[in-house]
Amino acid sequence: MVSADLLGAARAIESQIAEDRRRIHSHPELAYEEEETSSLVRTRLEELGIPFLSGLAKTGVVATIKGDLGDGRCLLLRADMDALPIDERSGVRFASQIPGVMHACGHDAHTAMLLGAARLLLDRRTGFAGTVKLMFQPAEEGAGGAPRMIEAGVLTDPPVDAAFALHVRPNLAAGKVSCSPGPQLAGADVFTITIAGRGGHAAEPQTTVDAVVVGAQVVLALQTLVAREVDPKASAVLTLGTFNAGERFNVIADRAVIKGTIRSLDSELFLHLEQRIREVATGVASALRATAHVDLIGRCPPLVNDASMAEYLAASARSLLGPDSVVAAKPEMWAEDFAFVLERIPGAMLWLGVKSSDWPQPKAIHTPEFDLDESALPIGTSALAGVALDYLTRA
Numbered sequence: 488m489v490s491a492d493l494l495g496a497a498r499a500i501e502s503q504i505a506e507d508r509r510r511i512h513s514h515p516e517l518a519y520e521e522e523e524t525s526s527l528v529r530t531r532l533e534e535l536g537i538p539f540l541s542g543l544a545k546t547g548v549v550a551t552i553k554g555d556l557g558d559g560r561c562l563l564l565r566a567d568m569d570a571l572p573i574d575e576r577s578g579v580r581f582a583s584q585i586p587g588v589m590h591a592c593g594h595d596a597h598t599a600m601l602l603g604a605a606r607l608l609l610d611r612r613t614g615f616a617g618t619v620k621l622m623f624q625p626a627e628e629g630a631g632g633a634p635r636m637i638e639a640g641v642l643t644d645p646p647v648d649a650a651f652a653l654h655v656r657p658n659l660a661a662g663k664v665s666c667s668p669g670p671q672l673a674g675a676d677v678f679t680i681t682i683a684g685r686g687g688h689a690a691e692p693q694t695t696v697d698a699v700v701v702g703a704q705v706v707l708a709l710q711t712l713v714a715r716e717v718d719p720k721a722s723a724v725l726t727l728g729t730f731n732a733g734e735r736f737n738v739i740a741d742r743a744v745i746k747g748t749i750r751s752l753d754s755e756l757f758l759h760l761e762q763r764i765r766e767v768a769t770g771v772a773s774a775l776r777a778t779a780h781v782d783l784i785g786r787c788p789p790l791v792n793d794a795s796m797a798e799y800l801a802a803s804a805r806s807l808l809g810p811d812s813v814v815a816a817k818p819e820m821w822a823e824d825f826a827f828v829l830e831r832i833p834g835a836m837l838w839l840g841v842k843s844s845d846w847p848q849p850k851a852i853h854t855p856e857f858d859l860d861e862s863a864l865p866i867g868t869s870a871l872a873g874v875a876l877d878y879l880t881r882a
């Protein structure tokens with residue numbers, strides 16, 4: 488392990504990391520609109536003299552740092568740059584200056600920390616062989632940023648052998664990190680069910696196929712999928728978030744549109760649920776003389792840490808932060824599109840604790856109150872740089 492002095496080195500540049508994070512935080516940008524954020528990333532890379540490609544997946548940037556000891560393996564570190572359509576109420580003095588847009592998932596911190604890790608790695612390039620790729624991606628929040636970066640070639644030339652990322656975790660104390668093998672985050676899918684019946688006068692139901700009644704039956708039938716078809720020891724959720732049908736009290740609706748999402752930590756179960764949503768919706772509609780069309784869009788697979796890479800990342804963090812700082816954490820049912828990278832490349836995601844000891848309750852991500860304890864910034868920065876150095880210097 489070569490990471491012993493890295494935490495101190497990260498603390499020495501902590502003010503720069505925090506300054507970048509606050510600048511990004513106060514100018515949040517939605518998916519594929521990360522122009523200022525991408526520009527800041529490019530400026531910092533230029534200042535450091537690190538070569539990069541830009542314009543991948545619109546605003547994405549990929550930088551490469553080559554070790555002075557020659558050819559070797561290639562490791563990828565990822566940060567995401569996009570914000571969320573949320574009106575900030577965190578009360579921090581560097582809060583969003585853009586109404587209705589907020590960094591409520593910590594991507595401002597992820598980007599600033601990866602820039603900090605770039606500095607640490609550049610300063611140590613005489614000590615490793617091979618290449619570190621720094622992936623600054625757009626549109627993590629359900630808009631396909633990672634798959635578009637993969638299509639644009641981020642995992643090739645040179646081919647990536649291992650991939651790591653971190654994500655802030657609001658219910659984990661600042662100072663702690665967590666990395667476990669196996670599924671860490673759910674797969675997620677968004678679906679739309681469109682039911683087509685036949686409209687008519689409220690007083691003449693015999694001439695119609697009522698899309699409201701058919702839709703109601705579809706809603707109830709879908710409730711049985713998780714309740715009756717999923718092993719109770721497994722994790723899955725199916726939520727129907729919207730149901731829209733009809734315009735008037737005395738007109739039988741010809742159409743109903745239901746939108747929902749499924750989540751599961753298990754890839755096979757996830758595919759089973761996708762298939763069964765189609766079968767149940769179309770089967771119930773057909774039995775009631777209507778038709779149902781199911782569109783599944785925006786699939787993100789479960790995020791699964793490779794067992795040996797997770798242990799590698801955890802061991803690196805233990806050597807850097809001390810054994811007590813690396814703790815166990817349960818999987819969450821959120822989704823994260825770093826899962827697309829981990830489908831192809833062995834790697835792992837680290838949870839970075841960001842809950843301040845001054846807060847009685849965690850400040851949850853994806854809420855207007857989200858905030859993070861900035862004392863975690865040098866910890867995350869050094870953890871990213873540390874695992875890269877450990878990986879590229881190992882025998």
Ligand SMILES: [Zn+2]
Pocket residue numbers: 591592628852853
């Ligand atoms: Zn998020």
Ligand SMILES: [Zn+2]
Pocket residue numbers: 592593594627654
């Ligand atoms: Zn996120």
